[in-house]
Amino acid sequence: MRARAHPEQTERLKTLYRYEILDTPREEEFDEIVALTAQICEAPISVINIIDAERQWFKAEVGLGTRETPIDTSICAHIILDENFVEIEDTLQDPRLRDNPLCLAERGGLRFYAGARLVAPNGMPLGTLCVLDHQPRQLNDLQRNAIRVLARQVMKQFELRLALRDQEVLRGEIDHRVKNSLQTVSSIVRLYQRDVADETARDALVAVQRRIDAIGALHEQLQGSSSGQLIDIRKFLERLVGLLQETAPDNVKLRSSAVHAVVDSDTASALGMIVSEFVANSLKHGFPETQAGNVTVELKKADAQFVLTCSDDGLGSNARKPKLGKIGSLGTNIMNAAASRLNGEFSQALDENGSRLSMTFEHVYA
Known part of the structure; x- marks a missing residue:
């Protein structure tokens, strides 16, 4: 029956x-x-x-x-x-x-x-x-x-x-909305830049936009992640460098190369801030007027560590020493704070071939 x-x-x-x-x-x-x-x-x-x-x-x-x-x-x-x-x-x-x-x-x-x-x-x-x-x-x-x-x-x-699946859907929706909101704010900041004549104010707005874009890129990766708070670091850096390229002059090309790995969102956020600040500094001081050049971001794995290397082939030590000012000091402080969050060994150097940043830090996820 x-x-x-x-x-x-x-x-x-x-x-x-x-x-x-x-x-x-x-x-x-x-x-x-x-x-x-x-x-x-x-x-x-x-x-x-x-x-x-x-x-x-x-x-x-x-x-x-x-x-x-x-x-x-x-x-x-x-x-x-x-x-x-x-x-x-x-x-x-x-x-x-x-x-x-x-x-x-x-x-x-x-x-x-x-x-x-x-x-x-x-x-x-x-x-x-x-x-x-x-x-x-x-x-x-x-x-x-x-x-x-x-x-x-x-x-x-x-x-x-x-419950875990519902939480994942909710988290994805939150990341989606945060990303869209940040994109809107970034667009507004970009519009303000066009009408600002004061160089210091314009630099401040560019710095704000850059940091908003970095956080937006992070939430974009979180939205597409199926691993909770884990980020595909290669995709994240590719997206971030792509956003930074949009702010670069036509004579400077940015490229990224990263090992295939996942990291937690805090690690990705810290890396994003360091990369953003380095690229901004290279664009501002390494390539005057129409001088062509390249900025490269690389992330490699060595044993139980990650090695982040950012470099450019700009003026380097031949550039006129900039007046650091409050905006430049903030950028330096952001990089130092981000490196500290990763317990990383952080170093910067300038020579006649350009500028270089290197940081080594331990990773948890493979």
Whole structure:
């Protein structure tokens, strides 16, 4: 006998699909639960069974050797309509199952069933954690309680995954909105630059825009990250250098080269500030008027460390020594503070071939 549909089937399926469990790969946490359940209950078969509209799908199983079967022969499709725990000592004595082909098989028929429903917080049953045997039998109280407890643990795992996914979606939306807001602010600052005649004020606005763009690039990478607060540092530096190129004169070309690695967002932020300030200093002092040149940003890995190198082929030590002023002092302080956040060994040098910055710091993520 095929089980009737749940009286709130539409809502039940809506709840089920929100968890995005169906057709996911096997996971050790769930495999261990069914293995333990089978061992405690001394049963040859144990299953985490999810009831879809026209099939039952197994998130984990021992003793079956398949991931899904049609809903027509599903025992658990009947059980989700019942109480939270059901034990059937002999399936052939149960009117719902006595004509079930899986129970009637002459050899290997499923003659015993015990399972606890997997119930979402809104009361909708998603499936069961169950054990089956080829012989009629009974469980003891410890075994029954074990199934109930382990079923609740399965549901808690589902809830945890759902909460993490919802948090990821929310974080992505926040990063998207922050990025868009920063882009708007950057555009406004750029418009103000055009109408400012005072060189000091203009330098200050350029510095503000540059730092806004660096933070915006960071949130852009966070938005596209599937690893929470981890950043693909190669993509981040490529995006940042691309934004800085937009502020550079046509005679100066910027390029980046970075090892493929992920870092946390704090590390990416610190690196972004250092790179932004170095590039700004190179553009301002290394390439007067129409002198052509290049600025290069490189990030390499050496053993357990990262090595950041920023260099240009501008005037270097041949440039007129600038008056540092408040804007220049702020840039230097920002680089020093960023290097300190990374516990990095930070050095700068000028010679006739240009300017160079080097920093070595430890990395955690590979």
